[in-house]
Amino acid sequence: MKAIKKSIITQNIDNFKINRKMRRFYVPKSGDVAVFQVLSIGKHKAVQGENGNNTYIFPGDKILATFGTRYASAQFEGYVPTKYYTKYQLLGQGGVVGVLESLHAKFEDIGPTQLKLIGYAVDDENKVINTIYNGVERIQFNPIKRPYEMYLSVGASMDSGKTTTAAFLSRGFMMQKKKVAFIKLTGTVFTKDCSIVRDCGARTAVDFSYCGYPSTFLHSTNEILDILETLLDRVERINPDVVVIEIADGLLQRETKSLINHKPFMNLMDGVLLSCADSLSVNSGIDKLTKINQKPMLLSGMFTASPLMVNEVRNETDIPVFTLDDFTNKISFSSVFPNIKELISVE
Structure with missing residues (x-):
């Protein structure tokens, strides 16, 4: 497969396999990692790469990104899909993909960048990789006054x-x-x-x-x-x-x-x-x-x-x-x- 361009939200995801079979029946969660193919360029002409720099994308490119939501009153509103779609939208340059619900009028002419789901990124046990607390320990909120x-x-x-x-x-x-x-x-x-x-x-x-x-x-x-x-x-x-x-x-x-x-x-x-x-x-x-x-x-x-x-x-x-x-x-x-x-x- 052609080299995959990693978005910054997937910067810590190195070892994975691509499961193409589960794309039609698996219902993703926020943070689930997948490989997408760029169909057409809209508002986002680049993803923020794993080093933080812009990585420009073109139709036909493969990108590693995650499903997620977005609330941006001056840009896009979008959600994690609850079913399979033939097209998904790049909601954010950091690598957030979902289904567009609404967009600001200033983007009506250009629209979002359109993507096709190639397959989910899975580990050796065929489990979909999720970025949330992947390699980072979750610490429970403690409302104590701090020394700063x-x-x-x-x-x-x-x-x-x-x-x-x-x-x-x-x-x-x-x-x-x-x-x-x-x-x-x-x-x-x-x-x-x-x-x-x-x-x-x-x-x-x-x-x-x-x-x-x-x-x-x-x-x-x-x-x-x-x-x-x-x-x-x-x-x-x-x-x-x-x-x-x-x-x-x-x-x-x-x-x-x-x-x-x-x-x-x-x-x-x-x-x-x-x-x-x-x-x-x-x-x-x-x-x-x-x-x-x-x-x-x-x-x-x-x-x-x-x-x-x-x-x-x-x-x-x-x-x-x-x-x-x-x-x-x-x-x-x-x-x-x-x-x-x-x-x-x-x-």
């Missing part, structure tokens, strides 16, 4: 700027000589967010795909909390002073809504940062969080690119509004984080 500070970056919606907020928060702490770790807790596998935050100054950055999840959409809150505990165990190797956590999509999204309403989870946080795309969504975001006693300590996001919207928000609330420059301004930063000197690491 934890900050949560949330957004009013997808593409509101919450990753940039997390990245520049990490940079602000780094400039104050603090060791920062970043965790992307929910979403669909794609390492760009971790790379951005790492480039901004985080000593280590990791996401849910470390535990083998192609996506966290439709997984239970208990599962996601165990992912958090497993990832905290991973980043604690650097003895961080601060852990910055990002949860994907908006405040109304299923997993995000569940997490921000989970008191043991939220009690771990030393503060919540809210990112918004425009000034009006700031009001609704503050209202949502305040009603659950999680008033944000800081506001940022896409709206801060507009001085006019910044002024609109500042006229509406006394919560500090941070532009990107404010995160790297010592005076502005210390006004929100007054205990910064007490938390500086001894290098």
Whole structure:
């Protein structure tokens, strides 16, 4: 068979056989690994390869990917199939494949990249290989206070700027000589967010795909909390002073809504940062969080690119509004984080 291009979610899958016979009767689960052939190119012209770089794909290519779900209000909605299909769709560049349910209007003309299932990747016992906790120990959530500070970056919606907020928060702490770790807790596998935050100054950055999840959409809150505990165990190797956590999509999204309403989870946080795309969504975001006693300590996001919207928000609330420059301004930063000197690491 022609060389198979591995996607990053399958980076740890080396030894497998291809079972073609079971493709018509086996009902896959999230994380199940399979070999697909590219039929046509749509939105995704590449998969993120096992080294994190883009691996461009063309009709006829074979790729190793996993079945999974996706919730992305500005891109695709898709699910793990419950029956055999002649075509499947590439839902995410990290290697998530499923059945498309809906897509944003901006992609209607191009559509998703279309795939054909060649066969499932199986082990020596003919069992379908699954990436979830494959080679990684699952650690049960323990809601105890940690010896480091934890900050949560949330957004009013997808593409509101919450990753940039997390990245520049990490940079602000780094400039104050603090060791920062970043965790992307929910979403669909794609390492760009971790790379951005790492480039901004985080000593280590990791996401849910470390535990083998192609996506966290439709997984239970208990599962996601165990992912958090497993990832905290991973980043604690650097003895961080601060852990910055990002949860994907908006405040109304299923997993995000569940997490921000989970008191043991939220009690771990030393503060919540809210990112918004425009000034009006700031009001609704503050209202949502305040009603659950999680008033944000800081506001940022896409709206801060507009001085006019910044002024609109500042006229509406006394919560500090941070532009990107404010995160790297010592005076502005210390006004929100007054205990910064007490938390500086001894290098």
